[in-house]
């Protein structure tokens with residue numbers, strides 16, 4: 351009996367802790383905690399939406415809320431630890447096996463050798479575009495904000511990416527991702543505080559390969575908490591997913607107002623706080 355219990359426990363654990371599961375149960379560490387409550391961004395209701403605790407080599411690196419109908423994420427969430435200068439771009443893209451086959455393991459893996467794609471984007475969806483190369487695989491969690499090489503590698507998963515206009519991708523890096531990194535490092539991390547980031551997209555009207563929805567907008571926001579989990583600072587960026595779009599730096603409140611309209615329902619990036627009486631960085 352005892353032996354059976356010993357054998358069963360690991361089995362039950364591996365069944366319950368599937369990585370396509372529940373943010374609060376499976377990977378709470380990527381979401382800010384306000385008044386003792388773990389507070390992920392709004393999770394839309396519907397079977398097509400999946401909560402992915404992004405796992406590579408058995409290590410959970412960040413979280414993505416994925417829309418299996420549109421085959422793009424709604425958002426990815428992570429904790430920013432501080433910039434390091436030693437991460438290289440792996441360029442090797444993974445997929446999420448559990449989205450197409452629930453019996454698969456927890457780790458992201460290469461699409462080769464499997465039959466995937468019913469519920470997610472594959473590499474070929476981004477290939478042979480006309481006009482050529484118009485859309486990149488745009489990272490939601492960027493390589494640039496990764497603090498380890500294994501996390502940088504894990505950002506190369508198609509459930510963390512959406513079609514992003516090629517030159518806008520580069521400008522988004524300069525005017526949103528790297529600016530936000532600088533502000534978080536200076537005004538939050540250097541004070542020993544904690545920074546949480548959420549980056550998302552708004553669904554547009556057209557698809558790549560009749561499969562992968564092209565977002566109309568990209569957005570990102572961060573919230574900085576002191577060591578008593580008291581919100582100190584917040585900031586957001588918002589832009590259209592087109593060649594020469596203006597990249598707006600906005601308050602969290604302004605961003606959420608915009609997202610409420612664009613998503614057609616109430617949407618909170620940081621539910622419960624980080625915007626009332628909080629100054630922009």
Ligand SMILES: *[C@@H]1O[C@H](CO)[C@@H](O)[C@H](O)[C@H]1NC(C)=O
Nearest residue numbers: 432433434435436437497535
């Ligand atoms: C990374 O490089 C920047 C400038 O290139 C430097 O200011 C910073 O201190 C470096 N950070 C680390 C962790 O080495």
Ligand SMILES: *[C@@H]1O[C@H](CO)[C@@H](O)[C@H](O)[C@H]1NC(C)=O
Nearest residue numbers: 439440441442499500501503
């Ligand atoms: C990251 O990916 C590169 C290239 O795919 C690989 O050579 C390297 O071992 C990986 N590093 C880690 C820490 O996973």
Ligand SMILES: *[C@@H]1O[C@H](CO)[C@@H](O)[C@H](O)[C@H]1NC(C)=O
Nearest residue numbers: 481484516517518592593594
């Ligand atoms: C996008 O903008 C860049 C820089 O302004 C320009 O060189 C390029 O031709 C534009 N591409 C498209 C497809 O409009």
